[in-house]
Amino acid sequence: MTRDQVLTLVREHLAEELEVEIGRIDEGTRFKEDLDADSLDLYELVMELEDNYGVTVSEEQATHIKTVGDAVGFVLEHAPA
Amino acid sequence: MAGDRAVTVALDGYGAEQGFDVLEAGARLAAADGIGVRVFGPRRALGLDGVAGIEVLDTADHIGNDEDAVRAVRAKKESSVVRAARDVAEGDSDALVSCGSTGATMAAATFGLRRLKGVQRPALAVQLPVPGKPVLFLDVGANVEVRAQHLVQFAFLGAAFSHAVLEVENPSVGLLTVGEESGKGREEVVEAHRLLGKASGIDFAGNVEGRDLPAAKADVVVTDGFTGNVALKLLEGTAKTVAAAVGDAARSNPMAAAGGLLLKPALDGLRRDLHPDTTGGAILLGLRGIAVVGHGSSGAEGIANAVRLAARCAEVDAVGRTAALLAEGGAGRAALAAEGDG
Numbered sequence: 039m040t041r042d043q044v045l046t047l048v049r050e051h052l053a054e055e056l057e058v059e060i061g062r063i064d065e066g067t068r069f070k071e072d073l074d075a076d077s078l079d080l081y082e083l084v085m086e087l088e089d090n091y092g093v094t095v096s097e098e099q100a101t102h103i104k105t106v107g108d109a110v111g112f113v114l115e116h117a118p119a
Numbered sequence: 120m121a122g123d124r125a126v127t128v129a130l131d132g133y134g135a136e137q138g139f140d141v142l143e144a145g146a147r148l149a150a151a152d153g154i155g156v157r158v159f160g161p162r163r164a165l166g167l168d169g170v171a172g173i174e175v176l177d178t179a180d181h182i183g184n185d186e187d188a189v190r191a192v193r194a195k196k197e198s199s200v201v202r203a204a205r206d207v208a209e210g211d212s213d214a215l216v217s218c219g220s221t222g223a224t225m226a227a228a229t230f231g232l233r234r235l236k237g238v239q240r241p242a243l244a245v246q247l248p249v250p251g252k253p254v255l256f257l258d259v260g261a262n263v264e265v266r267a268q269h270l271v272q273f274a275f276l277g278a279a280f281s282h283a284v285l286e287v288e289n290p291s292v293g294l295l296t297v298g299e300e301s302g303k304g305r306e307e308v309v310e311a312h313r314l315l316g317k318a319s320g321i322d323f324a325g326n327v328e329g330r331d332l333p334a335a336k337a338d339v340v341v342t343d344g345f346t347g348n349v350a351l352k353l354l355e356g357t358a359k360t361v362a363a364a365v366g367d368a369a370r371s372n373p374m375a376a377a378g379g380l381l382l383k384p385a386l387d388g389l390r391r392d393l394h395p396d397t398t399g400g401a402i403l404l405g406l407r408g409i410a411v412v413g414h415g416s417s418g419a420e421g422i423a424n425a426v427r428l429a430a431r432c433a434e435v436d437a438v439g440r441t442a443a444l445l446a447e448g449g450a451g452r453a454a455l456a457a458e459g460d461g
Binding site: 054055056057058074076078081082085097 | 189190193229230233234236237239240451452453456
């Protein structure tokens with residue numbers, strides 16, 4: 039799995055669920071401030087990552103994921119080999 | 120519904136406060152109506168093996184009322200309500216019913232079935248048993264805090280359900296607040312009034328006040344989950360207290376008792392209409408599947424009615440019709456965001 043693959047999945051998920059242009063989403067995009075995403079949106083993203091990459095995201099860890107880049111980095115760091 | 124099979128409901132086999140016997144009886148009543156029921160619960164305790172139309176999927180784990188709902192749903196993938204929600208998501212059932220923890224049912228349904236495209240927050244709706252003209256009331260507890268866009272979406276969700284499931288032609292939608300004038304209420308309510316006033320596809324009746332709820336001034340009444348829950352419990356408590364007072368008065372002297380006997384048949388019918396078991400429970404609107412939250416205290420008839428309500432939602436394609444109304448009215452997330460910016 040490459041960084042680009044994970045980034046693509048996150049961007050596609052957010053564009054679909056939040057109804058925003060995919061071009062508006064890059065690694066620096068902040069969920070809350072830039073995409074108006076709320077806690078339910080973030081829970082769904084976390085579940086998408088768990089289902090697709092086998093990672094487990096605790097409540098504590100989730101609070102530190104604030105940008106698209108944070109989410110991608112978390113998956114790359116925690117995904118089972 | 121998948122293929123030609125009968126409409127099928129995934130029923131959480133835990134959570135009925137009156138025990139497995141009552142849940143079993145409720146499942147049998149629903150199945151006798153021709154509804155397929157897949158029960159996720161303890162096979163031996165339920166005693167439903169071999170009953171026509173019922174399939175028991177042995178499930179040992181469940182989520183209790185005292186557990187953190189979201190955390191438990193994420194952790195307990197094999198619990199009854201999570202399995203039942205998954206059964207709907209995977210197409211083996213058409214709708215979910217649980218009389219267990221409301222929070223766990225909402226979380227399992229929201230995560231398992233997912234929100235309809237463009238829906239920001241699902242809302243919990245109940246039918247207020249106003250004699251002669253039931254009122255659909257939402258949100259009664261899913262969202263303690265809301266934005267104006269959420270209230271607008273609740274209006275569309277409620278109108279779609281009222282039309283599709285309750286067969287109300289062109290249902291009127293009221294916004295619950297503290298005065299009839301458009302400027303009355305909190306900021307988000309005033310903004311929701313503005314947005315609904317120019318929305319197409321629904322019949323916005325303007326603001327309604329608390330006293331208008333039991334008067335059925337609108338077919339659908341929309342509010343935030345905190346206000347809705349307080350109002351619902353207040354109505355239930357008031358109805359119970361008044362009913363008890365009427366009973367006491369009717370027994371207070373021989374003349375009153377005689378009058379009470381004459382009124383009894385009519386009052387029994389009214390009591391049945393007003394009983395929470397009659398409506399089948401609350402429905403979580405705004406998902407890509409159907410989820411009904413039955414009363415924990417339901418009797419067998421209440422559980423059967425919850426299953427019947429879920430089955431009816433599937434039969435009339437309540438989800439598809441809700442999505443269509445949201446699209447027609449421009450009430451999706453992106454459209455409302457653009458409206459707010461404009």
